[in-house]
Amino acid sequence: MSDLKLRILKAVQPDLDAIETALAGNLNPHLDLVREVAGHILFSGGKRLRPLLMVLSARVCGYTGDYDKTFSTALEYLHAATLLHDDLVDGASLRRGKPVAYLKWGNSIAVLVGDFLLARALSVSAATGSAKIVQILAELTEQMSQGEVHQLMRKGDIHLAESEYLEVIRRKTAVLFETACRVSAVLANAPEERESALASYGVNLGMAFQIADDLFDYTLETAQFGKDAGADLREGKMTLPLIHGLQQARAADREWMVSLIENPHFSTEDFRKLAGLLQASGAARYAEQSAEKYILKAKTALSVFPHSATLETLIDIADYALHRPA
């Protein structure tokens, strides 16, 4: 484990423990099957990054109430709901090294338990008594579902532009990070300047995390990543390394890459060759640099806050975006 990860974990362990307790305590389904399926996706080694960002953001805004841990579960429930639905949409097979829910319990149960978790997220939010917070969460959900539809519409489209890719990942991933940070400022009654700063930190951090995640699909092995190596390519997802790689490639390489995109039954050897090409052409490095730019923007946004240990942790988390599974 890297020093950075150790430092973050040491700083946030009490928060993570409190979040874990709240996650189990707030779930309250009426049916055992709903509890089992929700538990499968919720308690399978997720990083709790979104609720953690929420709790830390509330703290840098001087929040002193006792609803932050409970409220932060809304973000994890919402995240879990979208994972249940997205794995089905993507035709994924593994998540955090475990079989995905729709393969284990069927499409129907994955859809319905996802709906339950989505509703639970909004119930937990409504219990804040703030219609503004619920409004933000509901709009977030609209954005996320449309980001997924957008991604699906462009599946396997070798002409997807970088700008459109960035718009898709903003909607499907970054707005959730943005909301996690922003609603904390609302919960803490922080001034508008701090709400904006945290929103900017969140959205840029989310972009960096998604770009890094998309990059890891070409640089990490299954065991490190918890997903199938090459899963994005197999699902027809056009991500930044591939988009840039296609632009940079010589004609012959490009033709071969296109044939791989169009045939999802490629071999491990083919996939390794593609990953090698993306390294050699500088496409992997390009994606890394893009993520680094977002990380810098995220950290810069925090400059309105005075120095504190919590602020340091938020900065560490931004730096961590590109250093995960390591």
Added chain:
Amino acid sequence: MSDLKLRILKAVQPDLDAIETALAGNLNPHLDLVREVAGHILFSGGKRLRPLLMVLSARVCGYTGDYDKTFSTALEYLHAATLLHDDLVDGASLRRGKPVAYLKWGNSIAVLVGDFLLARALSVSAATGSAKIVQILAELTEQMSQGEVHQLMRKGDIHLAESEYLEVIRRKTAVLFETACRVSAVLANAPEERESALASYGVNLGMAFQIADDLFDYTLETAQFGKDAGADLREGKMTLPLIHGLQQARAADREWMVSLIENPHFSTEDFRKLAGLLQASGAARYAEQSAEKYILKAKTALSVFPHSATLETLIDIADYALHRPA
């Protein structure tokens, strides 16, 4: 068209027109495909019963604001969201005489556009500024998804008890009617007594509508019903006529009915024979009487309100539950 239906339609036409305008105006998706799929389910001849109940309930509570029509769309969006997901869960093929969305655009799009509509419903609710209203809507969504899971768990279970069937339809259908009526009282700042009365009217009306709907599956032809005749049986749904019919049947008939439930590829002739058995054994009449009891309860709950034209329409709607498509 029956006199009752004509009288209701005459009384509510201006409200229905306003609801229709609000439904198209509030939808606002970013993507054309989302608009198309949402439009397919939203604008395909639905009765607008839920938003209408909301508008009428607000009016009997003396509501004089201008958000009732807009707010009522939340209930129709939520209803449409659950239809998109439930058709997939049930493996249905027709809805209001048209092919269902998941068959037309695929499972993924049906799931994601359902999520969008669910989120839109909660956005519209949050715009009331009332966290209580959002809380009620979110809890409703939790109940509905669990009602569907429950139904799915008991699919094809010939031992399903009437009490468990009633619990399933309460969660999957009646709580939506209950909420449509109850939140209007909240929106109108009506006293607790009126909120409870409208909740009771709504939940009993919802039970009556679902029991009638389940009965129509055995008494109406496809053209009248807009769904495949025998669809419930084919999807393994154990509904009241069938549950009661199994209890009442002679041993030989019972054995034959069980074989039909266990084999979803029955012929039209077989289905007609079953429908005939349910008529002859009194099971259809039993379901009708059960619906009548709920209709009476619904109407009785309204006794706390003074007489008005709107109250008469609510009573007419209750009477209409058993007289639909006629």
